[in-house]
Amino acid sequence: MRKEAITIRNLCYTYPDGTKVLEDVSLEVYEGERIAIVGPNGAGKTTLLLHLNGILRGSDGQVDVFGKSVDKVKREEIIKDVGIVFQDPDDQLFMPTLFDDLAFGPINMGLKEDEVRERVEKTILSLGLMGYENRCPHHLSGGEKKKAALAAVMSMEPRILVLDEPTANLDPKSRAELIKIVKDLNEREGITVIMATHDVNAVPALADRVFVLNKRVIAEGTAQEIFSDGDLMNANNLGVPEVFKLFEVLRCFGYNCEELPLSIDEAIEHLTRTVEVNGGHIHLHIHEHTHDEVKKLRSKYEHH
Amino acid sequence: MIEYPEIDRYASLDSPMHRFDPRAKVIAFLFLIFSIVLLNDLKLVLIGFIVSILFLIASKLPFHFVIQHLKGVSLFILPFLVIMPFTVKGNEIFSFYAIKVTYEGLRYGILVVLKAFSAVMLIFPMIATTKFETTLKALDKLKVPNILVQMLMFTYRYLFVFVNVFQRLLIAMESRGFKLGTSSYALRTIGNALGMLFVRSYERAERVYLAMRSRGYAGSQKTLVGFKMCTKDYVLAVFIIAFAVCLHIVCYAGVGVV
Numbered sequence: 001m002r003k004e005a006i007t008i009r010n011l012c013y014t015y016p017d018g019t020k021v022l023e024d025v026s027l028e029v030y031e032g033e034r035i036a037i038v039g040p041n042g043a044g045k046t047t048l049l050l051h052l053n054g055i056l057r058g059s060d061g062q063v064d065v066f067g068k069s070v071d072k073v074k075r076e077e078i079i080k081d082v083g084i085v086f087q088d089p090d091d092q093l094f095m096p097t098l099f100d101d102l103a104f105g106p107i108n109m110g111l112k113e114d115e116v117r118e119r120v121e122k123t124i125l126s127l128g129l130m131g132y133e134n135r136c137p138h139h140l141s142g143g144e145k146k147k148a149a150l151a152a153v154m155s156m157e158p159r160i161l162v163l164d165e166p167t168a169n170l171d172p173k174s175r176a177e178l179i180k181i182v183k184d185l186n187e188r189e190g191i192t193v194i195m196a197t198h199d200v201n202a203v204p205a206l207a208d209r210v211f212v213l214n215k216r217v218i219a220e221g222t223a224q225e226i227f228s229d230g231d232l233m234n235a236n237n238l239g240v241p242e243v244f245k246l247f248e249v250l251r252c253f254g255y256n257c258e259e260l261p262l263s264i265d266e267a268i269e270h271l272t273r274t275v276e277v278n279g280g281h282i283h284l285h286i287h288e289h290t291h292d293e294v295k296k297l298r299s300k301y302e303h304h
Numbered sequence: 305m306i307e308y309p310e311i312d313r314y315a316s317l318d319s320p321m322h323r324f325d326p327r328a329k330v331i332a333f334l335f336l337i338f339s340i341v342l343l344n345d346l347k348l349v350l351i352g353f354i355v356s357i358l359f360l361i362a363s364k365l366p367f368h369f370v371i372q373h374l375k376g377v378s379l380f381i382l383p384f385l386v387i388m389p390f391t392v393k394g395n396e397i398f399s400f401y402a403i404k405v406t407y408e409g410l411r412y413g414i415l416v417v418l419k420a421f422s423a424v425m426l427i428f429p430m431i432a433t434t435k436f437e438t439t440l441k442a443l444d445k446l447k448v449p450n451i452l453v454q455m456l457m458f459t460y461r462y463l464f465v466f467v468n469v470f471q472r473l474l475i476a477m478e479s480r481g482f483k484l485g486t487s488s489y490a491l492r493t494i495g496n497a498l499g500m501l502f503v504r505s506y507e508r509a510e511r512v513y514l515a516m517r518s519r520g521y522a523g524s525q526k527t528l529v530g531f532k533m534c535t536k537d538y539v540l541a542v543f544i545i546a547f548a549v550c551l552h553i554v555c556y557a558g559v560g561v562v
Contacts, residue, residue: 055514076520084518090465091511096437096457100527108520113528136312136437138464156519 002030004067005160005192006052011061013047021047023216025061031159034186034193036207036223038200040237043214045196046087049162052194053082065160080109083158087165089145093137098129098148101137105156123155127181143174150181161185163195167202179205200227201241204262212236223262230300243267245301252293253284312435314365321363321429325537326442332544333359333430339548340422345555346411349418352551356422363429370428374421381420388413436460441529454525462508469504473497 006029013022021044029035037045050056051063054070063070070078083105086092095101102123106116124130127147132140140148146166153161166182167175179202185191195206203210203223210226212219214236219226226232227240247260247267256274261267275282315322321329340352360370389397394408431439437460444453474497478484482493513521 050514053518055517075517076522079518079520084515086511086515086518088511091508092515094458094461094512094516095525095527096440096461100437103528104521104525105519107526107528108522116528134435136464137461138468152519 002032005029005031005033005065006194007062007064007067008048008051009062009064011048011051011063013044013051013056020215022051025213025217027211027217027220029160029192029194031192032186032190034206034208035195036203036210037194037196037213038198038203038210038226038236038238039196039213039218043236045213046164048213049084049164049194049196052160052162053078053084055084076109079105079158080156081158082160082162083153083156084162085150085153085164085166087168089142089149090137092149092152093145097134097136098140098151099133101148101152102155105152109156119155119157123151127151127154143170143177146170146174146178147181150178154185158191160192160194163193163197165197165199166195167197167199175199175202182206200239201243201263203227204241204266212238224259227262228260234300239301245297248297249294250284252290252297253286254290255282255284311432314369314432315435315438317364317433319362319364319433320540321359321433323536324433324540325531325533326434326438327446327531328533328537328541329430329434330439330442330446332541333426335545336548337423337426337430339551340426341419343419343551343555344415346415346418348551348555349415349422353418353422355547356425359429360425363433365428365432369432370425373428374424377420377424381417381424384416384420385413388416438529441527442531444527445529445531450524457525462505462512465508466501466505470497470501473500 006027008025008027011022011025012020014020025044025048037048039045047056051070052065054063054073054075057071065073065078065081068077093101095104099120102120103116106119111119120133124133127150129144129147129151132144132148137145137148146169150163150166161182163182166178170178182193182195183206186193193206197203197206207223210221210223211217212226212232218236219229219232227244232238233240241262243264243266244260244262247255247257247270251257251260257270261270271282324332336352336355340349340356343349343352389405389409390403392406392409392412394406397405397407397410399405434442437457440453440456440460443456444450474484477493477497482490484490484494
């Protein structure tokens, strides 16, 4: 039986100016799971994330963390369980040096000085930030800042890690590194990961389940299920991974597959399997209907 | 590339002033600064001035760095040397029609200028030989109200961010043909950009506050520091404070009254 890490029931939220951001959002996240929340700009993703540790409180609805309502528990208790990494590291790193930033959370949790130092050291080691302890945030690169922001939350050792656009504004290497770090944290320490993202290519690697949010929860499913639903994608300004598109094209040329791969790893596996089944090669061809199908496919992804 | 105001640039050099414990450093130099500023005896102020220069030399800060910062300050200080001799009443040195130059005025002018430069020069070994954040932590340890230390910390942390934002705004404007100048159009545009900067600062402040609360902020900002006073810190601090006190004892004893 899987334990529920976060349960949201009928959550509504309205900005002070009257704009509705969240309408009747309900979802649950199980312990150790990796969740991606995707949706267009202004869909309320960030607002939803801020409810997860009680920073924002819905006028309506209920948010439970490990079975306890965030409205009833003191915030000092919730932040031990739920750590939020904000999108802009400059918002997150507000102390003069990296060490101070990593120590900030643990100190506020009331830990003793040697425990705080131990946690800071451990976090620095596990995220590969050795030698950066005394650096000021404005002397870090974008990728380093993002890692530092993650470290500042990880030093509190949360059981649930909430990430707002973790891969935004990163160069490909830093992006890959960050994805690996988050994956490792989930696999090694069983941390539940919830992230809001526009980076569809990162979703297959980082999410067991995907929620499509557009003020309300539009859809929920595995990455495979969500990305296969072309109408759903179009209606919510979303895209699908490039690998997925490529295999859709291959399918028009007669490549035989039921489930399209979403990542390079899956593609390699898929191709290997197909080649083995077909006696050492892949057969592609052009029929009369191939051109029509390719045309249909292209128009599908032009976001009309 | 964007240039940041670098107050920390020479904080990692090595000199007796750099090795001085930050807490003792702040207290000792503040003591000395107030002592010199409150003196009223030209000879003693001159001694204070020379000692300030010696401390500055002991701090091994590069000459151009000091000059660069003294230039700005001079704009405010040097006018006293020109104004005072003409405005203070007293014994005339010479007069030219209605304009009189007085001995007392000249003495006052020199006094003010020497005091001001001494104070500013002592700020260098006090502030520029420690990383600014360390100075702030020292202030916190010295029981300066936490709210004040927090304000300074945030100023220090976000000054660079806002400089960055404003420079990006300017670059964006210039790349669309805007020319910096004093025409009413240019000033109005700069005004708009500044307004934009305020809006962004406000929004950022809100996000930072959310991030702080997410990590358990409850009104005070605490951190860990490993300051350690050793014998030479005590000796140096006592020496500086004793010197500061001596200046006043000598002054009251009337030894060097001009």
